[in-house]
Amino acid sequence: MASRKRATSDQSKKALGSLLEHLAPGSVGDTVHLRWPPDAFALCAYLLKLSGSYVEVLREWPPQKKLRAHPVNTTWADWVRDVGKRWRSVATLKRKPLPPEVKKLWAVVVGHRRLELVSLASQREVVCALLQLVAMADEASAGVGIPQGNTKDVYWQRASELLAGIGSAGETTLSPGLSRAEIRVLPKQHTPRGGLTLRSLTHHLALHVGGEVTPFWYTVPQSSANHSVNLLVAPWPLQLRPSQFQPAKGALHDMPPRFGFVEFHLDEDPKRVADWMTSLMAETQRLCGQIDGVVFPEAALSASEYELVRSVVLDHGAFLIAGVLRAGKRKGAPASNLVMFDASRGQPMNVEQTKHHRWRLDRGQIEMYGLGGSLDPTKDWWEHIALERREVHFIALNEQLSLCCLVCEDLARQDPVAELVRGVGPNLVVALLMDAPQLGVRWPARYATVLADDPGSSVLTVTSAGMVDLTRPPRGAKASRSVGLWKDARSDFVELELPQGAAGLLLNLCTEVVEEWTADGRSDHGVTGYPRLGGVHAVWVPAQAVPRTAKRTKVRRDSRRRRS
Numbered sequence: 001m002a003s004r005k006r007a008t009s010d011q012s013k014k015a016l017g018s019l020l021e022h023l024a025p026g027s028v029g030d031t032v033h034l035r036w037p038p039d040a041f042a043l044c045a046y047l048l049k050l051s052g053s054y055v056e057v058l059r060e061w062p063p064q065k066k067l068r069a070h071p072v073n074t075t076w077a078d079w080v081r082d083v084g085k086r087w088r089s090v091a092t093l094k095r096k097p098l099p100p101e102v103k104k105l106w107a108v109v110v111g112h113r114r115l116e117l118v119s120l121a122s123q124r125e126v127v128c129a130l131l132q133l134v135a136m137a138d139e140a141s142a143g144v145g146i147p148q149g150n151t152k153d154v155y156w157q158r159a160s161e162l163l164a165g166i167g168s169a170g171e172t173t174l175s176p177g178l179s180r181a182e183i184r185v186l187p188k189q190h191t192p193r194g195g196l197t198l199r200s201l202t203h204h205l206a207l208h209v210g211g212e213v214t215p216f217w218y219t220v221p222q223s224s225a226n227h228s229v230n231l232l233v234a235p236w237p238l239q240l241r242p243s244q245f246q247p248a249k250g251a252l253h254d255m256p257p258r259f260g261f262v263e264f265h266l267d268e269d270p271k272r273v274a275d276w277m278t279s280l281m282a283e284t285q286r287l288c289g290q291i292d293g294v295v296f297p298e299a300a301l302s303a304s305e306y307e308l309v310r311s312v313v314l315d316h317g318a319f320l321i322a323g324v325l326r327a328g329k330r331k332g333a334p335a336s337n338l339v340m341f342d343a344s345r346g347q348p349m350n351v352e353q354t355k356h357h358r359w360r361l362d363r364g365q366i367e368m369y370g371l372g373g374s375l376d377p378t379k380d381w382w383e384h385i386a387l388e389r390r391e392v393h394f395i396a397l398n399e400q401l402s403l404c405c406l407v408c409e410d411l412a413r414q415d416p417v418a419e420l421v422r423g424v425g426p427n428l429v430v431a432l433l434m435d436a437p438q439l440g441v442r443w444p445a446r447y448a449t450v451l452a453d454d455p456g457s458s459v460l461t462v463t464s465a466g467m468v469d470l471t472r473p474p475r476g477a478k479a480s481r482s483v484g485l486w487k488d489a490r491s492d493f494v495e496l497e498l499p500q501g502a503a504g505l506l507l508n509l510c511t512e513v514v515e516e517w518t519a520d521g522r523s524d525h526g527v528t529g530y531p532r533l534g535g536v537h538a539v540w541v542p543a544q545a546v547p548r549t550a551k552r553t554k555v556r557r558d559s560r561r562r563r564s
Contacts, residue, residue, distance in 0.1 A: 016047060016120065017113030023178050028113055034098055034106055037087055038144075038159075038174035038185040038205060041137035044109070044130040045207045046183055049198045053121035054131065057519050058196065063128040077522045080132070084139025088155050091140065102136060105129040131201070135520055138202040144174065145187030146396050147221040163187070163217040172216045174205070184208045186215055186394070189402050190425030190455035190528060191516040193489075199423055199455065200519040203528075206423040212416045213390045215424070218351065220343050222292060222319055222397040228534070229292045229401065229509040232284050232318075233462055235483040235498055236273065236300045237266075240466030242371050248384040250332030261384040262361060262375060263335070264434075266302050266325060273301065274308035279541040280503050281316050287537060288506055291318045297462045297483075298323035298355075298408050298432040299337060310342050319343040319397075321405055323432040334386040339405045339432055341395060351393045356417060357409035359383040359434070368436065369470050392417050394426055400511045400529025403428040408435065411447050411461070418450075425455030427529050428509075433463040436471040438485035440493035448487040456516075458488035458531040460507075465498055486533045499538045508535035 020027045020043055027033045027043060034040050048054040062076035074082075083101050090096035108129035115123060144159040151157065162174050173184035188206040192199055198207065208215055248261035255261065284291055294313045301309060303326045313320040319342065326336040337355040361381040366372055375381055396402040404426045410417060411431040421429065429451055431444065438444055438461050448459035462484045473479045484496035484505065490512070496505055510533075515526040 014117055015114050016109070016117065016126075019047065019050075019117065020113070023182055028110055031098065031103060031106065033177055034102055035094070036091055036175075036177065037084075037137035037140040039177045040102070040106070041134055041141070041202075041205050042175040042178050042183050042185050042207060044133045044137070045198060045201075045205075046209070047117070047120065048127075048130050048134065048201075049207065049209065051117050051120040053127045054198050054201060055196060056121065056124060056127045057131055057201065059124075061131075061520050063124075063132075076520070080135045080522065081139050083136045084142075087136060088140040092154050092158055099136075102133065105133050105136075109133075131520065134201055135518070135522065138205050138518075139522070141174070141204045144204060145217055145219060146402070147219055147398055159187075160219060163219065165216075172214075181211045182209070184215060186217060186424050187396070187402075188424055189427050190457065191518055191524070192422075192425075192454050193456060193516070195454065196519055199425075203516065203518060203522070203524045206425070208420055208423060213392055213420050215420055216351075216391060216393045218349060218393065218395045220319070220349055220395055220397060222343060228511065229397075229531070230284075230288050230290055231460075231507040231509055232280070232291055232294045232539070233484055233496065233505040233507060234277065234280060234294055234296050234300075235462070235465040235468075235504065236276075236296055237464050237466040238503070240464070240470050242369070242374055242470070245369075245371050245374050247375065247381075248332075255382075258379055260376070260379050260381050262381040263384045264299060264325070266299070266305075268302045268305060270302075270305045270308045273305045274312055276503070276541065277309050277312045280539060281312060281318075283541050284504065284506055284539050285316065287539060288508075291316055291506075293319045293321065295430060295460070295462050296320075296322035296432070297464045297467075298339075298434040299325045300432075300464060301325070302327075306340060314342060314344040317344065321430055321432070323407065323434075328386070334384045336388070337383070337385045337407060339407050341393065341405065351395070353391055353393050353405060353407075354388045355385060355407040355410060356387070356390050357413045358385060358387065359409060368472055369467075370472060390416065392420055394424055399527070400513060401428060401531065402426045403430060405429075406431045408433045412443060414450075421451065421457075422455050426457055427511075428531050429457045429459045431459065431461040433461055434467055435461075435463045437468050437473075437480035437482040437495075438463060439480060439482055439495055440485070444485055445487065445493055448485065448493075452487050452489045456489040456528075456530065458486070458509075461485045468498070488530060488532055490530060490532065494533055494536070496536060501540065502538040503541045504539040506535075506537040506539055507533060508537075510534035 017028045024033045083099050086099045112126040175185040186206045244265045248263040300323045306324045324338045324340050328335050339353050341351040363377045366375050366377045394404045444461045451457045481498045482495040483498045486494040509531045511529040512532050514530050516524045516528045
């Protein structure tokens, strides 16, 4: 703790100039880093965040007298938007001069280069300059990362290249001139509706500090004509047995006596799953006409099953989100617990994101799922999976819908991804779970509410019918077959009940466009999408016979904290 406090103190004693030079060598003596607005945004936002001086925006805004850069005959918002448009128009043209307002404000910042960070909040002149530059860069970057019709927009094209990792070793950032190990700039969807953080200052740009989690951004046009989305929830496996949870054999790590590793055995049968998926897709298409996406829960499919299911789904022009368990490469090695995303419409793509936290099964869960015959209830059992590089993949599907996926514990364990997710504010968060019924009184609802409140994301959680049916309800409670839960910023929870015998649920998601405001008083002019649940339909398939003999593939699972 002492060393952490000392490091923080050392950082606060640094001069603004040395911090700027560390992030972008030459930025104090030149205006090269002003050419590209996201670079300038990153430098200014970083100083505001480290010092906490962004709170000055609520003291008196827009700035008055000599601190005001905008003319008295125009509003603050109109002036910033005008400067932003002019900055955007010259950003990719090296011989065109920068807007004089931008250069003037940067001169104020550089003029205070010897000022220590700890004293920044007391110097309103430089704080106001930083706040105005952040607002201008934000206005200059409207629409970056979002699918749009005007692909001839040179600024948008350059931003898309950067987000695709072109020329930057495949890593996503809108600020190529700065150290990726320190800070990155990403597109942004939601501006917080309450409180005050750095995120309250922008509509279009998000600052991500540090390298603990690596973000990626993809623009994958999947838009429907009316911006509605038909999402099929496929709650596979439909059945599970307690014997599929077993102590891990040959685990490579020793554990204290009260802990153990647990692995989960999938009843792997690729053809069976593919045939079921084919029937389910056909019935769903007959019901709604168009399927835009399919979602499987955590640990639903093996790698070979996923390949066949992927072919079925992509052949229908839909995207696929699925939890996949990939066995370890050698005996005793932990498996990989993944969420995978595939799409073929527009730009074909395949994305993998590993789970960030292991599940810990305790006595309460062992008894709730009836696993006492396989696992000793006096021990805590950790999921035997590999913890790999931590990444979050954001996918923009249309102008009002971008999403990211989390796997079970990643929803509940706020560190280290929560700040990144809140910063970007995707319109939809899809959480894949291996969990009991999804009820408004349980843990997924609590954490879904956190994201629905701030930044305003809609949240969909999905578990399997097999896990739901394996669950013993608490004393006095009725059994539930809720395989999913929906929560958005503008309505209460919706429990997604799967009728007995049904194979899946079709969700109709409709986008409500809402106006959002920054803390400095700028509107986004009503372009932010809030997905709402417009309908839920059960889907039955003609035959759901499950062969009694199936090849078993070991996919390790450890334990999770108690979820009730």
